[in-house]
Amino acid sequence: MGKKRDIRVIALGLIRDDERIFVSEGYDPVKQSTFYRALGGGVDFGETSLEALKREFQEEIQADLTNIHYLGCIENIFTYDGQPGHEIIQLYQCDFADSRFYQLESLVFSEGENHQHTALWIDISRFKSGELTLVPQEFFNYL
Numbered sequence: 001m002g003k004k005r006d007i008r009v010i011a012l013g014l015i016r017d018d019e020r021i022f023v024s025e026g027y028d029p030v031k032q033s034t035f036y037r038a039l040g041g042g043v044d045f046g047e048t049s050l051e052a053l054k055r056e057f058q059e060e061i062q063a064d065l066t067n068i069h070y071l072g073c074i075e076n077i078f079t080y081d082g083q084p085g086h087e088i089i090q091l092y093q094c095d096f097a098d099s100r101f102y103q104l105e106s107l108v109f110s111e112g113e114n115h116q117h118t119a120l121w122i123d124i125s126r127f128k129s130g131e132l133t134l135v136p137q138e139f140f141n142y143l
Contacts, residue, residue, distance in 0.1 A: 009051040012040035049090035064097035076136040
């Protein structure tokens with residue numbers, strides 16, 4: 001028997017400003033490829049996905065959210081850094097409460113000790129054209 005793998009439940013926030021969305025940049029060292037994903041993170045035991053969404057945005061970029069609407073659930077089975085992963089994504093549409101976030105070029109934030117991430121606004125057309133990679137693929141159904 002291999003190591004028991006868990007399914008992660010995560011809450012992600014789709015923040016859109018006209019034809020651009022706010023995403024964080026990731027890198028897969030095995031595939032040597034850069035990808036982008038909406039911000040958010042894991043739902044803790046005893047916490048609703050909505051609470052997790054708000055907490056993650058606070059922890060990661062000190063942002064309050066407003067106009068939050070539940071969009072749907074995406075099941076994401078993937079490989080990252082050579083390891084299989086499985087996520088149940090609770091996806092929300094939301095806006096930044098503070099308009100200053102809409103002026104940002106980019107933002108560097110930490111996730112844990114050694115994880116530096118960059119969050120930035122990217123034109124949806126760059127994902128639709130295939131120039132940049134947005135994950136998971138099902139995300140396009142909500143754009």
